Amino acid sequence: AQSVTQLGSHVSVSEGALVLLRCNYSSSVPPYLFWYVQYPNQGLQLLLKYTSAATLVKGINGFEAEFKKSETSFHLTKPSAHMSDAAEYFCAVSVGSQGNLIFGKGTKLSVKP
Amino acid sequence: EPEVTQTPSHQVTQMGQEVILRCVPISNHLYFYWYRQILGQKVEFLVSFYNNEISEKSEIFDDQFSVERPDGSNFTLKIRSTKLEDSAMYFCASSGQAFSTDTQYFGPGTRLTVL
Numbered sequence: 102a103q104s105v106t107q108l109g110s111h112v113s114v115s116e117g118a119l120v121l122l123r124c125n126y127s128s129s130v131p132p133y134l135f136w137y138v139q140y141p142n143q144g145l146q147l148l149l150k151y152t153s154a155a156t157l158v159k160g161i162n163g164f165e166a167e168f169k170k171s172e173t174s175f176h177l178t179k180p181s182a183h184m185s186d187a188a189e190y191f192c193a194v195s196v197g198s199q200g201n202l203i204f205g206k207g208t209k210l211s212v213k214p
Numbered sequence: 215e216p217e218v219t220q221t222p223s224h225q226v227t228q229m230g231q232e233v234i235l236r237c238v239p240i241s242n243h244l245y246f247y248w249y250r251q252i253l254g255q256k257v258e259f260l261v262s263f264y265n266n267e268i269s270e271k272s273e274i275f276d277d278q279f280s281v282e283r284p285d286g287s288n289f290t291l292k293i294r295s296t297k298l299e300d301s302a303m304y305f306c307a308s309s310g311q312a313f314s315t316d317t318q319y320f321g322p323g324t325r326l327t328v329l
Contacts, residue, residue: 137320144217144220144305144319144320144321144322144323145307145320147317147318147319150315152315191257193257195315197262197270200309200316201259201270201272202259204258205256206255207256207257
């Protein structure tokens with residue numbers, strides 16, 4: 102069965118520092134992977150997705166993620182954190198014939214001035 | 215930009231009462247989903263819905279739950295007799311297609327508190 106594990110429920114970085122949010126997946130078939138972001142009092146918004154094309158995927162707001170099959174990872178990075186990046190980030194894998202999503206527990210990102 | 219909306223934002227109910235959570239998906243979308251997130255836990259899939267019937271459902275989605283598209287715009291989740299453990303944030307989502315690669319657009323959620 103497919104699953105997703107996010108390491109670190111809370112990550113804190115300084116403004117301008119590298120953001121690295123970790124996601125590892127388990128899947129018996131080639132996975133489709135997603136990163137969603139949730140700002141306070143808002144819904145989940147898609148940041149980027151991997152659908153078996155390029156392994157390095159660029160998303161909105163300067164985020165990108167690299168699919169590494171050998172490490173079963175899909176870590177999210179951003180070179181330079183902004184205060185506006187403070188939010189909760191969810192990694193998810195798509196399963197089933199209709200693409201139902203299996204989510205990780207989420208990582209809350211704090212950005213210090 | 216089109217968005218998924220949900221009402222109410224917060225619902226408080228007594229154990230054993232029925233609740234209906236409402237969602238308005240993006241207008242040209244055909245596939246609809248409900249997820250929930252119990253505080254401190256993962257977002258979990260509940261059910262997917264297409265062409266006026268349930269496509270898939272999880273083990274969580276037992277006989278106490280039902281979904282309906284009563285008109286051309288609303289998509290509802292009904293919990294017939296709420297339990298304390300139903301307290302959670304409930305998210306509605308919609309997508310234009312049902313492929314595994316298609317993007318699901320999420321609403322802001324309804325926080326359900328069962329007392």
